[in-house]
Amino acid sequence: MRWVRPLVLLAFAAFFFAPLWSLLDFSTKDFLTGGRTGDHWRALVENQEVRDAIVTSLELAVLTVALMLVLLLPTMIWVRLRVPQASRLVEFLCLLPLTVPPLVIVVGINGVYSWVNYFLGGSALTLTFVYVVLVLPFAYRALDASLSSIDVTTLAEAARSLGAGWLTVIARVVAPNVVSGVLSAAFISVALVLGEFTFSSLMHFDTLPVRIVLLGKGDIGASMAASLATLLLTALLLVALSLLDRRRSTRAE
C-alpha cells in the first residue's frame, strides 16, 4: 500500500495545478495563430486601470487587517479578562456575517455608505469597513483558538501583580503570545479581501476582482493573466506571512 499515499498526493496536486496550468496556457495563447504570445500579460502590465486596481486591493487588504486587529484583538482579550460572561455574545456578533448573504448586507449597508461617502468621500478604500465585517468570523476563530492555547487570566494577573496596567497587559503580555493567531487572522483576511468581488462590484468600486471581470469581457487572455497574477500574488503574500511566522517561532526556540 506504499503507493497509495503518493498517488493521492499526485491526484490532489493535479486537481490544484490543472486550473493554474490552464490559466497559464490560456493567458499565453495566441488565439489567431494558435502559438504562444506574451501580449495578454503585456496588456495587463500596461493597463493603468488594472495597475490601479491591484494597488487598491492591496491597500484594502492592509487596511482591513489593521482595522480588524485594532478592533478585535483588544476586545477579545478584554472580554476574556474582564467580562467573560459576554464572550458568547461577542462570538455571536462576530459570526453573524457568515449567516447573512452578501447581497442582503450590501442592500442594508448602502444607506450607511451614503453617510460614509458624505464624510470620507467616495474612495474605494472605504470598503475597508465592509471588509472588516466580512473577515470578522474567520479572524475571530483564528484569534480565539490562539487565546485559548494560553492561560490569559493567570498571565494577566501575574503581570498586574508586577505593576502592569491593563494596556501593558494587553500589548506586552497577551498580544506577543498570540502572534501565530494574529498572523492566521491576517492570512485569511488578505486572501478574502484580494478575492472579494460581490461587495465591490455591487457598490461600484474598482478593485482587482472587479477589473478582472471587466477585462474578461474585452480581452479573455488578459483576464486569465490577471486571474493567475492575483492567485500568485495572494500565494506570495501568504508564503511571506508564513515565513515571518516561522522565523518568529525559530527565534523564540
Added chain:
Amino acid sequence: MKGTDVTGLTVELDDLHRHYGDVRALDGLTLHLEPGELVALLGPSGCGKTTALRILAGLDIATSGEVRVGGKDLTRVPANKRDMGMVFQAYSLFPHLTVVDNVAFGLKLRGRGGAERRRRAHEMLELVGLSEHASRYPRQLSGGQQQRVALARALAIEPSVLLLDEPLSALDAKVRVQLRDEIRRIQLDVGTTTLFVTHDQEEALAVADRVGVMSDGRLEQLATPAALYSSPATPFVGAFVGLSNRIPASVSAGTATVLGQPIPVLPGSAADTGVALVRPEAVSVAASESGAATVVAVSFRGPVSQVTVDIEGTLVIAQVASGIALALEPGQRVSVSVDPAPVLVVAD
C-alpha cells in the same frame, strides 16, 4: 542576601467579607501578619483561603472589610499599584520572554535602567539557583524550575508582601519538598512578610511561623504549628490538622475521662460528654493477656508503625516504635494508655 534591604511590613486583613450571590467565600475574616513573618493559610477546598489571598493581592475585591499593609489602607488600591510579589499555582511565566527577561519584567515597568535590571535579575536567579538558565525560555524548564523563576520574578521588585498561592501543588512530591524548604530559606533571607496559601497541612506546618486554619470563610485558629497541632482551638482544627482518634469521653471539672484515665481538657471543650480527639502518638499499647483491647492490624511505616486496636467497639490508632509494633499480631490482647497531655473534647 539581607543586603537587598527588604524590610517586612505588617499586613492586616480586617473583617473581610466576600459574597458571590448567596455564597459567602469570606465571612468576616480577620488576620494580622507581623513584619517578616510567614503565615500559611490552610484549609479544605472552598474554605476561602485563595479568595483572601486574591483580595490582599488586589485581584479580587472584598464585599466589605479592610486591607492594610504597613498601616496603609489598600482596600481600594488596584493590583498593579500594591507592590506585592505573587507566585501562582499555575505556571505563570511569560512564554515569549526568556527567564532573565521574565525576572526583569517588573523592574522594567518601574523604569529601572537596563544594567540595573540585568544585575538585579541575575542576583535573584542566583538566589533561586538558576543563574545558568537565564537565557532559556520557560518551556525549556521543568515545573519546579519555572516556579523558582516565578519566585525570583516576584522577589525582584522588592515587594512589600510576598503572596504564594499553592505554588507547589502542580509539582511532584520530591520537588515539592525541595522547593518548600527553598522557599522558606529564601523568605528568611529576604525577610519579606509572606502569606502562603496551601491545602497541604504538612507543607503549612513545615514552612510557616504561624498557620491559620480556615473553614467556611472564617479563620478557625491562628497559631504556631506546634500549638495548632497540640492544642486545637476548635473541633474543626482538631479534626483537620493531623490524624486524631475519636475516643468517647466524659468531662467533669476540667478533666476528661478517656479510656478510664483522667486527662485535662483544652479550652473550648464540651462540658459533659463527647469524644476526645487524641493523637495516635499519644496512645501507647503493650502486650497484656488481661488487656481490654484487641489488635486489629499492624501497619509498618519505617521507624514508627501504626497499630489499630479495638476497644469495646471503638477503633483506636496508636503510633508506636516499630520494634514494639512488629512484635504484636492481629487478635492479640493489649492494654492501651493515653498520654496525660490536654485534649480537646468535642460533641459527638
